[in-house]
Ligand code: KIV
């Protein structure tokens with residue numbers, strides 16, 4: 001008979017490769033600032049992500065800088081940078097990951113007939129030559145080389161096998177077979193890995209990896225099937241962020257492996273209690289809301305509304321719960337503290353919520369908490385999360401909102417009187433608008449003239465009740481550059497002004513960096 005410890009000993013590890021900052025950032029509108037990427041990298045490292053793909057270094061100076069700065073601060077996770085199969089991409093990537101304790105060069109080239117003919121305009125034999133040359137070049141610069149066959153699931157199997165063998169022979173250590181267009185289905189994808197593991201010369205020397213897009217809603221199912229077929233690395237993104245319909249969601253992959261360990265006997269290194277925080281942070285910095293009924297991290301993922309379900313839950317949670325909210329860090333939002341709570345209790349509360357702030361950040365957050373407690377009867381965990389994330393989202397601020405008064409009501413025009421500080425100098429203006437939010441944004445335009453267009457304005461209540469904080473996300477676009485901003489406040493109009501100004505600050509910061517070369521950023 002097999003004992004429990006025998007079974008546990010047989011469990012294999014699956015490497016979690018997160019691509020939120022690379023493939024995730026390729027979703028239109030989901031760009032992140034350097035500070036946001038650094039904070040996200042810290043969250044991922046604490047969560048136990050094995051490989052963090054921090055960007056595509058050749059695409060822009062901003063991407064290069066992000067990969068290099070993430071490489072400097074992360075110690076536990078491997079830092080990967082993406083490259084096309086070009087020597088200059090690979091050299092740039094090697095430079096970016098140089099400070100990393102563990103760095104990886106990730107090279108991609110397409111292998112499907114469609115992509116080779118129309119996109120690369122190359123003969124299959126030439127593609128094999130390029131693979132051998134570029135992987136070999138990269139291997140001279142770094143010991144950890146991932147090679148990806150773009151559009152692998154629409155590639156001819158025999159050619160794909162030869163391409164994989166070529167990459168292994170040239171020194172690749174991980175072989176990724178992406179379902180680039182979200183076309184495959186689970187049994188087919190599992191079969192592809194089984195075939196490669198059994199037929200590729202040198203398969204035993206590499207880790208096979210999945211990378212699934214969600215065009216048919218199958219990304220997670222396909223990734224898990226890939227693991228059953230022999231893959232031991234899964235590429236995924238927090239909240240399923242990614243090109244078009246997104247990538248396989250990290251939180252769903254990890255929890256499926258954990259909850260269904262009977263069928264999927266694989267472990268990950270992820271500390272699942274960090275999942276909710278990571279999800280909220282990615283949603284806040286990208287301005288992409290998490291749908292209420294999203295698996296694992298949706299607001300309703302652990303809510304039980306019907307009487308029958310509530311009755312069952314009271315008798316035994318397992319009647320309707322296959323995992324506990326606390327397993328994913330979604331503790332029930334509890335009443336925390338009031339205005340008499342001290343700094344010590346506040347620091348302990350932050351720690352419970354997964355935040356370890358330095359002294360200055362703690363003092364700042366505590367001051368804001370006291371202000372909030374003065375204005376709001378009950379301060380909940382979610383209020384504290386919004387308050388701290390709001391502060392983290394604000395990096396270097398050229399513009400700061402100092403004062404706002406708004407005249408609103410049934411009789412227009414609504415009017416906003418605003419005072420801001422720009423590079424240390426106070427400026428005031430009034431403006432009218434079609435509604436109070438429009439008036440506020442017009443006033444910002446007067447004090448800080450800019451050419452950006454508002455692409456998204458979104459408000460949600462952090463908790464229940466009329467004194468709830470409003471969390472506002474704003475997305476602005478100027479000349480193809482996109483920046484998001486967010487802010488939380490019990491006054492919706494103040495939160496709106498601060499979120500807009502936060503987006504402007506991020507846009508200004510981004511302007512100082514070189515724009516990505518569209519030819520590079522749009523294809524491999
Ligand atoms: O979807 C894809 O093929 C990719 C590769 C770069 C891995 O994102």
Ligand code: ZN
Nearest residue numbers: 023180211243
């Ligand atoms: Zn992808």
